[in-house]
Structures are given as structure tokens and as C-alpha cells.
Amino acid sequence: MGRPPCCDKVGVKKGPWTPEEDIILVSYIQEHGPGNWRAVPTNTGLLRCSKSCRLRWTNYLRPGIKRGNFTEHEEKMIIHLQALLGNRWAAIASYLPQRTDNDIKNYWNTHLKKKLKKPQGSEGYFRDGLSSSSSTTSPKQISRGQWERRLQIDIHMAKQALYDALSPEKSSGLAELKPSIGYISYAKPRCYASSTENIAELLKGWMRNPSKPASKNSATTQQSFDNVAGMTDSASKAGTPRKEDTSSMEMSEPFESLFVFESFDSSNSDISQSMSPEASLFRDESKPDLTAQGQLSLLEKWLFDDSPNQGNDYQLSDIKLDENANFV
DNA sequence: AACTCAATCAACCGCCTGGAT
């Protein structure tokens, strides 16, 4: 007997989310908090599977998500973390608090894999031994001793490469490596529908073009958010909240209440400072707290310790990572 | 302008895990 579907497939909508659905979902989560996804479709009236709601929230609507181009620094971190952790995107994402696992996975599959295949040379930090031996050779094909030795070598190489990549001129590397302990002040990220402000702008833009077919518009929710982000971005840069002609908006009643909410993060420039209590709640929820602070610092020490035999008595085995980060 | 093809990425699918009973 097969496993029953997570939700009743009949009448469940699929495909891209419309701005309306986004707003309904965000508004519901603002009120009830994330979690109990099973109840979300029934309580909101969304014709979506609970999984779809959760995915939409975690990958797109959650506050503090940065989208768009990956910086070289992020790229390097992903490469090295992938070498260390394998395709455990959620674990990797916990080191890049503003990126989702899906985003990282996509970026890896579309960009970094290609770089991997390129002959070594330009990517000096990306060496065959680091990437291929650890990820493509099955441990079962070699003896345990050999495999462990190889793993140690790989880890050492990864450490070395990570150190090379992130230091010394990139001192922000250490800070950014901290997994989701708090949001770090980055260069102004492109936040999309992460705030009700953005949602409001989104809806505004969306309602201005009601003639566009919903499918096209929904398919371009991303672009809508892009525009929104761009607008709010420039507005916040100017230091003045956008007070656009909201009068021109013809807002349907169910959405009105949204706009009296406080922003999740009224300015994207420093999320940690501007988070509302709700946003803090979401922040806590949004990413797994990979480790306790102490464990993290151990990990950092280990990661950046270039000379493990120089009297440091912390070892890999001492780092009690949670389920995301065991190396074997 | 029209067409083809590759790249991108949001979303889905199915498996796994862990908690509840």
C-alpha cells in the first residue's frame, strides 16, 4: 500500500503562486506564525497543498531572504561547504542565512557544477581532489581506512582552500560563516516579498495591471517582486518611506488589513536592527539554529585552523554538530 | 521578425525522519 498523498490532490492548485495567494499566506502567518502547515490551506482557503504553502514561505516569502546574484564570496563558501558537507543544501544554507537551500541548490546545479567540470586553472581554489574524490567516490568502493584517510585529506584541503578563499583580505568571511545565529549586516540585499511593505508594493503594482492575465502575472511574481524590491530599495536609500499614491490603489478589502501591519523589516539595510517582533519570530523559525554558539566557534576554529597540529586540542570529533553536519 | 536552443529557477514529487499514539 502506497503512502497516501500529503493532501487531497483533487482541487489542489499547482503552479506559480499569484500575488494574492502570497498575501493571503503572509497575512495568515503574520497572525498565526509559521508552522502547522496542515492547517494553513483550510484556514486560509488557499487551494494549495500544505507542503506548497510551507515551501512558498520558506523559499520565497520568509523575511530576510536575499535573492539575485550570488557574490563571489558566497560562491566560494558554497563550493567549500559543498565539499565539506556534500549535497546537504539545508546545512549549507544555514551558513548563508539569507539564502534558501533551494536557491543554493539551483545555483550549484546551474553555475557551480559547470565550473567544476572546467579544467582546473582559473579556479585556483577549486581543485579536483577536493571536489571529486569526496563526492563521487563511494566510500563503499574503498576500504574504510582508505576512505577515512581520504576524507581527512579532503577536509584538510577544504579547510586550506576555505582559508585561502576567505582570508586575509576578506575579513567578513568569518562573520558571514556564522550559521544563522543572527542576521549580519550585509550590503543592502534585494529583499522581495519579505515584508508587508514589499507585499503592499507588490499588490499595488499588480493591481495597476489587472488586465494582464493572472497566469502571466503569477508566473512573473518574481519580476513583480523584483520591481518592488527595486522601488523600495531606492526609497529606503533616500531615507524616506515610500508614500506613493496609495489613494490610487483600489484595494480589495481582504488585503487592507495587511497594510496596517508593521513591516517585518522596514529597512533592508540592516535586518537585525529593524526586525519587528514578528520578524524576530520568523527569524527564529526561518532557519535551523545549526549549533549552539560554543559549538559554532569550535567549528569556526576548526575550519580556519590552518595548523591543526600546533597545540590546539580541539578536534573534529569535539565538534558536536547537529544532524546537519556530521562528516561521516 | 521568427525561430531554436540553452539557461534559469520556482515549484513539485517522493523519500526520510522524528514525534505522537
Add this chain to the structure above:
DNA sequence: GATCCAGGCGGTTGATTGAGT
């Protein structure tokens, strides 16, 4: 211990977009 169920995760798909011809 067995079973059920919700949530989480990674792999994959398919619609859209943009570049090239």
C-alpha cells in the same frame, strides 16, 4: 515495537526568459 502523520530535505521537472542565428 508498530503505525501514523507532519514536516523537512534533496532530486527533478517544466515554464519562462534571453541569447544566438
